[in-house]
Amino acid sequence: MENIKYQFLQLQNKVCVITGAASIRSIGYGTAELFAAHGAKLVILDLVMNEQIANDLTKHLETQIGKKTEIICLQCDVRSTTACDDAIQKAVAHFGTIDCLVNCAGIVKSEGMLSINEQDYDLIMDVNLKGTFNICKSVLKVFAEKQAGVIVNLASLAGQRGGGLVGGSHYAASKGGVISLTRSIAREFAPMNIRANVICPAMIETPMLDGLSEEQLNNVVVGIPLRRVGKTAELAGACLFLASDLSGFVTGATIDVNGGIHIH
Ligand SMILES: NC(=O)c1ccc[n+]([C@@H]2O[C@H](COP(=O)([O-])OP(=O)(O)OC[C@H]3O[C@@H](n4cnc5c(N)ncnc54)[C@H](O)[C@@H]3O)[C@@H](O)[C@H]2O)c1
Numbered sequence: 001m002e003n004i005k006y007q008f009l010q011l012q013n014k015v016c017v018i019t020g021a022a023s024i025r026s027i028g029y030g031t032a033e034l035f036a037a038h039g040a041k042l043v044i045l046d047l048v049m050n051e052q053i054a055n056d057l058t059k060h061l062e063t064q065i066g067k068k069t070e071i072i073c074l075q076c077d078v079r080s081t082t083a084c085d086d087a088i089q090k091a092v093a094h095f096g097t098i099d100c101l102v103n104c105a106g107i108v109k110s111e112g113m114l115s116i117n118e119q120d121y122d123l124i125m126d127v128n129l130k131g132t133f134n135i136c137k138s139v140l141k142v143f144a145e146k147q148a149g150v151i152v153n154l155a156s157l158a159g160q161r162g163g164g165l166v167g168g169s170h171y172a173a174s175k176g177g178v179i180s181l182t183r184s185i186a187r188e189f190a191p192m193n194i195r196a197n198v199i200c201p202a203m204i205e206t207p208m209l210d211g212l213s214e215e216q217l218n219n220v221v222v223g224i225p226l227r228r229v230g231k232t233a234e235l236a237g238a239c240l241f242l243a244s245d246l247s248g249f250v251t252g253a254t255i256d257v258n259g260g261i262h263i264h
Contacts, residue, residue, distance in 0.1 A: 010244035012039035015095040017088070019078055019135055020105030020154075022046035022053050024060055026206050027154065028104035030232025031239045033061050035102075036069040038240060043091040043098070045076040045135070046105065070095075078105050078131030081138075088138040100243045101139045102152045103132050108208055111168040121170045128174035133181060136196075140189065149194045152242045153182045157202035157262050160254075165202060165220060165261075166212070175200075179254060186252030195251040197242045202258035204230040225260030 016035050021028025021044045032042055044057065054073035062069055072094055076087040091098055107127045109120055132153055143149030158167045159175030167175070182198035189196065203209065203220060209229070212220075221227060238257050241247050256262060 007245070009039035010240055010246060011035050011100070014040050014099040014243075015043065015091070015097055016040045016100040016102065016243065017043040017045065017091055017098055017135075017139060018102045018104060019045045019076070019131075020103070022048050022057070023207055024057065025232070026104065027201065027204055027232050027235045028102070029057065029061075031102055031104065031236040032057075032071075033064055034233065034236040034240055035243070036061055036071070037065040038244070040100075041070040041095055042072070043087075043095070044071065044073040045078070045087050046073075047075070047077050049073050049075040076135075078103075078135050079126045081134050084134040084138040088135075088142065092142060097146065098139055098142050098149070100150045100152070101135065102154075102239050102243065103135060104154050105131055105135075106154060106208075108167045108171050110166055110211065111170075113169045116168055116170050124170040124174050125177075128171070129177040129181070132178050136181070136185060140185070140194070143189070143194045144192055147193050150243050151182070151185060151194070151196040152239050153178050153196070153198045155179045155182070155198045155200050155254075157200050157256075157258050160200050160256075160264075161262055166208065182254075183252050190251055195242075195247070197247070197250060197253045197255065199235070199238050199242070199255045199257055200262075201230065201235055202256075202261050204232060204235050204257070206232060223261060224258075225263075228259065230257060230259055 021032050074087050077083050155178040156175040158172040163172035185196040
């Protein structure tokens with residue numbers, strides 16, 4: 001048997017781009033923190049990124065993990081192809097390459113089908129599906145050239161079972177699209193040594209759940225077999241697995257992080 005070298009820092013010196021990580025309470029930030037603890041160099045992209053947020057985020061992250069981290073934070077609206085290309089070019093100019101992309105940028109709206117107007121439909125699709133497509137495409141140009149890379153996309157339970165918990169049908173459809181997009185990327189780019197997998201979370205404690213009343217939240221929690229909402233660190237753990245060599249033979253997979261609410 002070939003000798004296995006055990007590695008305790010799973011992303012040592014890997015350049016990881018994470019979208020949608022401006023809020024300390026977000027899945028994107030939780031993932032950034034865990035990745036930094038595992039030695040990653042970080043490129044954080046977010047629509048609302050500015051100098052103040054970047055400074056606060058970096059300070060918080062370094063305090064949490066107890067060490068300095070190589071990190072750049074850039075404002076980027078993933079709806080724009082040129083903004084995505086520009087941000088990725090800046091990341092490559094700064095770090096020399098990119099090894100991994102985790103897409104957490106996303107928005108949710110809870111509306112019944114008949115209340116969804118065209119503007120809201122376009123917004124949800126543009127951010128969640130087109131935004132994921134755009135940033136994947138920008139990064140895949142880099143990955144294709146080096147014949148290596150890893151993508152982790154964030155979809156949702158809503159995309160698997162047809163909405164119902166938080167998002168409306170437009171949100172569910174956008175996330176169904178993300179699952180399908182990820183599988184297509186996995187199939188097309190696997191021969192280039194590029195992996196792509198998708199995570200379907202449900203009920204992770206972030207600002208995305210702020211719109212729910214305590215009663216609504218409790219009603220959902222009783223239906224979760226683990227009887228609680230999830231932590232961003234628990235979602236980050238799944239991202240670490242998929243971003244690192246631990247999952248070297250996993251591509252095109254859909255990983256559930258949902259407390260058992262959808263067992264299938
Ligand atoms: N929290 C949950 O329970 C849950 C459940 C299912 C799926 N998800 C998915 O996980 C991902 C992360 O969710 P979260 O709960 O951390 O949400 P969050 O609202 O805390 O973070 C989302 C981030 O995306 C950024 N963003 C929004 N539009 C953007 C744009 N156009 N360009 C760049 N950045 C943009 C926001 O500024 C924000 O920082 C989302 O895709 C979400 O749909 C979350």
